[in-house]
Amino acid sequence: MRRGLCREGSLIGIKDDRPREDIVRTGAELARLAESERDLAGQLVERARAEGVNLVGENGLLKGLVKLVLEGALEAEMADHLGYEKGDRAGIGSGNSRNGTSRKRILTDVGAVELDIPRDRAGTFTPQVVPKHTRRVEGFDEAILSLYAKGLTTGEIQAHLAEIYDVDVSRETISKATDKISAELDAWRQRPLDRVYAVVMIDAIVLKIRDGAVANRPVYIAVGINLEGERDILGMWVGTGGEGAKTWMAWLSELRNRGVQDVLIACCDGLKGLPDSIAAIWPLADIQLCVVHMVRNSLKYASTKHWSQIAKELRQVYTAATADAAEARFAEFEAEWGARYPALVAVWRRSWEHFVMFLRFPPEIRKIVYTTNMIESLNSRFRQATRRRGHFPNEEAALKVLYLVIRDRQPNRRNPTGRTHNWKEAINTLAGYYGDRVTDNQ
Known part of the structure; x- marks a missing residue:
């Protein structure tokens, strides 16, 4: 049985091949130990409060506990390495023995901690809890990445760590931590x-990226919903x-x-060359233009004083029960606004074929495909993380921040990944429309 420090921070990790009943007994013992550890932690906190000792800070309780746990784990590793416990006479004449300690300063989630690392006379001891040449324990890099994902620059992260943890972390160290994400x-x-x-949605967010000079660059996001109703970001x-068909074909x-051999419905903005490229890559895909984008794009050609009225009347078009009803409502809209805003009407006429695609579906499907709101929810999180940075030095830096936002699954926030609401109704409807393309792949 090996003892060491688990990643989660518990004191004991067990790996052995003992009979199951022994492992069950050990599990009960560990449960009792965990309960006693919680009691001990409570007692320590109460004692710290009574004696006026801070939980955090240079001489805080948490730093002392981290030091105690890590040094205890290192001592357990040394005992495993030598084959006998500290002070055990069995070590006499064994050929190797303890040789004092060396001082090492490491960075942890509660700040810098000074450790006494045990040494052996033969110089063969290789600790695993705090490996040689390591200056940070696991978890500290994650703290840096979390701050990076929230949009803090390297300098801001450096200042934050100095203020909260009272440690001076170089920008090079921070850069190395973020480079690991590449x-x-x-x-x-x-x-x-x-x-x-079942559905693939494509949208874009614009970021400022330096490429010789700082310029606005679109970052395209593809989100898919598979036949199990699970959402996932497929690519960035x-x-x-100025992307055209050639670029879209490559992506x-x-x-x-x-692995994506078939897409039932592709929902996207009217990006140049994109609908034709989708048709070339997945010939059977139905292409649906995002209604929200169509409304926004058409309002660019109208006076702001008319936006509310126009949006209200266009809503009657895209919520019509059938394609014929939508055509009739839009004819009325065109008669009212066409002479004043011909470019606005042209936006809809040019895209009419792909716009009405979703009108043939019942409400269960329309809710999913009529807009790229799911991606826009993700884009709002992207903007929060990128707004304060001003610009990115290169494409790689921009993609790293966006990826960290995707990876940061906070339970109290809507996440682009996960299950689609009321998917059973939707997949049954899709199976009725697409037949074997659904049923043969579930």
């Missing part, structure tokens, strides 16, 4: 995807703003090469 980002962007997606790409081919 490999994880690359693996995420290359991971295999499902074979069939940094564009130039969508990337999704196909990662």
Whole structure:
């Protein structure tokens, strides 16, 4: 049986091949130990309060506990390495023995802690809890990444750590911690995807990125809903703003090469070349334009004093019961506004074929595909994380922050990943429309 410090921070980690009944007994023992540890923690907190000792800070209780736990784990590792406990006479003449300690300063989630690292005379002891040359314990980098994901710059993270943890962390150290996410980002962007997606939504957010000079650059986001109703971000790409069919073909081919062989419904903005590229990559896909984007794009051609009235009347168009009813309502809209705002009407006429696609579906499907609101919810989180940064030095830095936002799954916030609401109704309806493309892949 090995003892050490688990990642979660408990004192004992067990790995052995004992009979199940022994493991069950050990589980009960650990439960009692955990209960006694909680009691001890409560007693320590109460004692700290009574004696006026702070929980945090240079001489705080938490730092003392971290030091106690880590040094205890190191001593347990040394005992395993030598084969006998400290002070045990069994070590006499064993050929190797303890040789004092060396002082090491490490960064933890509660600040800098000074540790006494045990040494052996043969110099063969290699600690695992605090490996050689390590200056930070696991968890501290995660704290840095969390701050980075919230939009703090390297300098702001440095100042925050100095204020909260009373440690001076160099910008180089912070950069190394954030650079570690690059490999994880690359693996995420290359991971295999499902074979069939019921819905794929594509939208963009604009960020300021330096490429010689600082410029507005779109970052395109693709979100998919698979046949189980699970939402997932499929990919991210940094564009130039002038993407055409060739670029879209390359990006969508990337999704196909990662496993996406069929898409039932593709919901997107009217980006140049995108609908044709979707049709080329997934010929059977129904292409639906995002109604919210169509309304916004058309309002650009109208005076702000008319926005409220126009939006109200357009709502009657895109909530019509059938395509014929929508056509009749839009004819009335065109008769009223066409002469004053012909460009506004043209936005809808040019996109009418893809706009009415969703009107053939019942409400269960319309709720899912008529808008890219799910991506826009994600974009709002992206904007919170990127607003204060001003601009990014390169594309990689921008994608790292967006990926950390995606990875940060906070239970109290709507997350772009997870289950789609009322999916059973929706998938039954989709099976009725798409038949074997649904039923053969579930």
